[in-house]
Amino acid sequence: MPLTNKQHDAIMRGYDRRQYLNYRQLCARQDEIYQKFPRIREIEENISSYSLRQAEKLFDADPNALSDLKTQLLSLRQEKELLLTKAGYPADYLDRHYTCPDCQDTGYIGRKKCHCFQREEIRLLYSSSRLEGILTEENFDTLSYEVYDEEQMESMPAIIRLCQNYVKTFDQEFKNLLFYGSVGTGKTFLTNCIAKELLDRRHSVIYFTAFQFFELFSAWNTSESEDFSRRHEALLESDLLILDDIGTEMANTFTVSKLFQVLNERVLRRNSTIISTNLSPRDFRDIYSERVFSRITSSYTLVKFTGSDIRIRKKIARSR
Numbered sequence: 001m002p003l004t005n006k007q008h009d010a011i012m013r014g015y016d017r018r019q020y021l022n023y024r025q026l027c028a029r030q031d032e033i034y035q036k037f038p039r040i041r042e043i044e045e046n047i048s049s050y051s052l053r054q055a056e057k058l059f060d061a062d063p064n065a066l067s068d069l070k071t072q073l074l075s076l077r078q079e080k081e082l083l084l085t086k087a088g089y090p091a092d093y094l095d096r097h098y099t100c101p102d103c104q105d106t107g108y109i110g111r112k113k114c115h116c117f118q119r120e121e122i123r124l125l126y127s128s129s130r131l132e133g134i135l136t137e138e139n140f141d142t143l144s145y146e147v148y149d150e151e152q153m154e155s156m157p158a159i160i161r162l163c164q165n166y167v168k169t170f171d172q173e174f175k176n177l178l179f180y181g182s183v184g185t186g187k188t189f190l191t192n193c194i195a196k197e198l199l200d201r202r203h204s205v206i207y208f209t210a211f212q213f214f215e216l217f218s219a220w221n222t223s224e225s226e227d228f229s230r231r232h233e234a235l236l237e238s239d240l241l242i243l244d245d246i247g248t249e250m251a252n253t254f255t256v257s258k259l260f261q262v263l264n265e266r267v268l269r270r271n272s273t274i275i276s277t278n279l280s281p282r283d284f285r286d287i288y289s290e291r292v293f294s295r296i297t298s299s300y301t302l303v304k305f306t307g308s309d310i311r312i313r314k315k316i317a318r319s320r
């Protein structure tokens, strides 16, 4: 996804900051441990001088010297770990810790952008997304079966399991979901639960209500600016795209064809999408065309939500 230099620099500064903070924390851990166990400092100094010699020996043709050094290094490392764990510290307490171990907080794996970089891009391009605030309230930890009525209790446990499994297998399986069913049956809540889990696992997630989504396209209709093409690419590239409440906006030929393009392209790139709608499958097909509908039925798992409106029931319960 092409960023402007300024945007790219802003993200890279974030990595510099992270590296610096992690380095400072490492220094603090070292100070603490060296004071308590001077032997560990000695070991670490030995390890670094041995490692240096090992690197030098690599260029020599003396295999015995190299294997001697390796054995010494191993026993030093073991002694250090033993001292740490005996005192109740984790064995890697004096290792450098990374916010993202995959790219070691550099933003890149080889020449490829790390998933954490992609997530930063999306955060930058879609800073207005309302997602982050709401997720502290709506996630698997705050999920309660008490809100469901009798009818919902028949299907919800299986749906919740399906959502939890969706998160668990997200990295291995390419899967799209269509949540449908009447208003207030808990569809958005569960998409939020999934979004929260995946964001916590450092995946990139873009959330749109149908209204926001099509509003973006109307703007694209008139503007071909670079900013839009960047956002468009982010839309196609994010690990998960959530389109909430499809069917509440005014659909027309233009928006329907854009919707098809986005859904289709994401299927081709094997990037997952979750759609929620209050429409029945039949109404969905009538509004968004046979083409969109068959794209969805062929590559999405359809999940039906039943029962009465949870929000209304909560209100009635409160007023009693």
Ligand SMILES: [Zn+2]
Residues within 6 Å of the ligand: 100, 101, 102, 103, 104, 105, 106, 107, 108, 114, 115, 116, 117
């Ligand atoms: Zn990373």
